[in-house]
Amino acid sequence: MENKLQILLNTQRLILRLPNENDITQLQAFEQRNREHMSPWRSATGEQGKDHKAQLIQWEQEFKEGKSVRFLFLLKEDPEGAIIGFCNFSQIFRGPFQACYLGYHIDAAFQGKGLMSEAVAKAIEYMFEQQKLHRIMANYMPSNERSARLLHKLGFVVEGCAKKYLLINGRWEDHILTSLTNENRVS
Template identity: 45%
Template sequence: MLAYQMANKEHLAPWEPIRDSDFYTAESCRRRCESAYQAFIDGTAVSFIALERKSNKMIAGCNFSNIVRGPLQACYLGYSVHQEFEGQGLMHEVAQAAIQYAFGELGLHRIMANHLPSNLRSQKLLGRLGFEREGYARAYLKIAGKWEDMVLNSLINSEG
């Protein structure tokens, strides 16, 4: 995971919060993995990684965070793909499998995913996955050091 983050540091910077130098250390990576595992145990998040078959290296990540039960039964989708694998349909394949898990195994009703208005790759990916635009939020997230607007999208589980 650390090698993935290091290799994609510049590539992902426009779409993520500013990361301090500690983020790119083995110890910080270990802590994030422990935190992700605990969130999975607690039922508040699920993380997936995609590995390249021949090298066994991480090439994409997908997660469901802020899982809320009760009458909402919803979560947020996040994802990233290694810059060398962009535009090959990999993220669609990974996200599609993860969504099946969220709706099937987790029994969630709603998945929300937001993207920067300028992120046309995310817009196209979410559209291909069946997400529908629900709105527009001004100054929603601090990305790359600046409060950014976001396009709000959701996917509803038609089975439940």
């Protein structure tokens, strides 16, 4: 896989970029460091023995087909250093809907510093302005207070609660449904 796709977004403290095959080791390290930190919020499906190279190839193909966009977060002060987080805009719908779903994770060592809101705000700007989407949807478990605060800060509006929405760690978990439309976003 030779990734010639280059999108670089800059914030005050971060660089956001598309993943490439050189990130395999860093992605594995990120998952290893954060397995316990992310486990309450992630499905265990497919986590064991993940083929990161195949996953990166799939992500590149989905990007080329306009189905998803994923950004890795790196500190500006150490652009060749560790991946400290990522966000993904998946299931991109075109036609009259012009929408997608947002997901995100940050390294446990970097949470609580405002980096996630800084990164995701920039990525949302890209999705609205460059990808021309109208609506971004994000869902979170009611117990995930950090996600609730992040989405509220970014201007997402609660639309309801989906009962037993996703299978997380062997249990069907309720999720709060939120969305942000282009005209309602926080700049």
